[in-house]
Amino acid sequence: MSMLERARALDAADPLAEYRERFDLPEGVIYLDGNSLGALPKTTPDRLAQVMREEWGRDLIKSWNTADWISLPQRVGGKIAPLIGAQPHEVIVADSVSVNLFKLMSAALAMQARKDGARRKVILSEPGNFPTDLYMIQGLEKQGLATQRLAERDAIIDALDDDVALLLLTHVHYKTGAKYDMAALTKAAHDAGALVLWDLSHTGGAMPVALNECVAGEEGADFAVGCGYKYLNGGPGAPAYAFVAERHHEALEQPLSGWMGHAQPFAFDDDYQPAPGVDRLLCGTAPILSVAALEEGVDLVAEIGVDRLWEKSQALSEFFRECLSDAGVTLDLVSPEEADQRGSQLSFRHENAYALCQALIARDVIGDFRAPDILRLGFAPAYLRFEDMAETAQALAEVLENGEWQRDEFSERAAVT
Ligand SMILES: Cc1ncc(COP(=O)(O)O)c(C=O)c1O
The missing domain is CATH 3.40.640.10 (Type I PLP-dependent aspartate aminotransferase-like (Major domain))
Incomplete structure (x- = not known):
């Protein structure tokens, strides 16, 4: 079974899967920055x-x-x-x-x-x-x-x-x-x-x-x-x-x-x-x-409940690591190896982390960069799917392999990183 197939099976069995629909997420975007700015709940605009x-x-x-x-x-x-x-x-x-x-x-x-x-x-x-x-x-x-x-x-x-x-x-x-x-x-x-x-x-x-x-x-x-x-x-x-x-x-x-x-x-x-x-x-x-x-x-x-969120968060990040290794991506993990020793994120050190992050964003995979050299991927469990993990690992593998991140535009620093 491919990682994507496994991911889909995990999503089908995920008791929190239904909550993704409660957020207003743009089509096609994989949002790995809920640890910086959480996504928009669908009820918020009406409430406001x-x-x-x-x-x-x-x-x-x-x-x-x-x-x-x-x-x-x-x-x-x-x-x-x-x-x-x-x-x-x-x-x-x-x-x-x-x-x-x-x-x-x-x-x-x-x-x-x-x-x-x-x-x-x-x-x-x-x-x-x-x-x-x-x-x-x-x-x-x-x-x-x-x-x-x-x-x-x-x-x-x-x-x-x-x-x-x-x-x-x-x-x-x-x-x-x-x-x-x-x-x-x-x-x-x-x-x-x-x-x-x-x-x-x-x-x-x-x-x-x-x-x-x-x-x-x-x-x-x-x-x-x-x-x-x-x-x-x-x-x-x-x-x-x-x-x-x-x-x-x-x-x-x-x-x-x-x-x-x-x-x-x-x-x-x-x-x-x-x-x-x-x-x-x-x-x-x-x-x-x-x-x-x-x-x-x-x-x-x-x-949703924080216990269930935490359980899914750990499963997501561990599955993501498996996807990375399946895709042959070796990145320097600076987060703790054990899921229960870290928060709902994985951070990787790379000397071109900024450009790497920008190249991913250009593919609608949104993480963030923390100076000087950290690519930070957050796994907000309320709206992320296991499928997103498989696709992010694939995107990361391609961006690294084909050198896409080296394009000039990906090195231009915006005010907010
Ligand atoms: C650990 C931590 N403390 C404080 C803040 C900043 O909080 P505020 O902007 O509400 O002052 C942040 C923002 O990212 C943070 O990560």
Whole structure:
């Protein structure tokens, strides 16, 4: 049986196959970039039209109450919560991942300072973490509030000393797809007196994660942030989400003390009083159209279920590797060999990765490039077929074999890669 025949048999038996129809995917395109921008759920345009025409156009400002716009960030946060092992009142949709990182890192430093008089100021992370995570630490450092410390993955536990206030890690690495052992690192950080903040941007909606229960019999993660526009299919620039474990709700002091995080925004008091719980993470007015779009994506992911998505993700990436080897493609895999040690992606190092990626895109096989030399293929399991795996491997084999990637046009760098 050829790989394509095998793929078709796998698709026929795939319990998630029906969900592909719930996304608006262009004919003939193999979309391997759902880890960067998730595909469009078919219900989203109608939902947005309804919010615009009826709630905004017809009902105007009344919709803050009648359509309950005011609690949309909490409602969508509550729906994201079970996908990441949190309680509904521990998650809220707000701002971008970057801004939420700033709020939570600053809150964590303040919490630690109340305990030890600001002795612990180090935020520990890894070199090569997603840039915004590091840039946001550096922003706090410039203000004299934090000290950045970076340790390689296998040296992180050793770097957890008495100076570390917070461990900030991205659960699934954006470039390599390598996944941290959340339980081991959360426990190690707590044992060293540090708090933990997980960036779940490449996790949420692709695989289950147990923020509260990750360490058996002990406290789980303290904080987390995650992205709305990747596996949650919330649309370009979709708002992000933030998690704060219930035990920290009362002590949480975030620096962006805007009016929407006030206990009574419509009392218009001169003095800031934080709202209870995660509501205080709100700063300004929520972007209602964007949060509504995100809700459609989240509802669809919740309906499919993260356990099933994760199972299919692993099957897809393993099958893809088989297809590559069947097609005689040998590429330098930088993602972990074991499917359960990586996220929903495979990354390959190639000195001409950019041109290779462009040549694939010209064939309607859309992956992405991460500087300086990574070809990144994401396997969003909600809408990809095993057939797509066989066809991508074939396309990759042809592009490499016939040198197609060497065409001049494939080396011209666009602003967004
Ligand atoms: C791990 C990680 N964190 C943060 C971000 C950026 O999030 P935002 O654009 O919402 O600030 C990304 C974007 O790709 C990411 O991969």
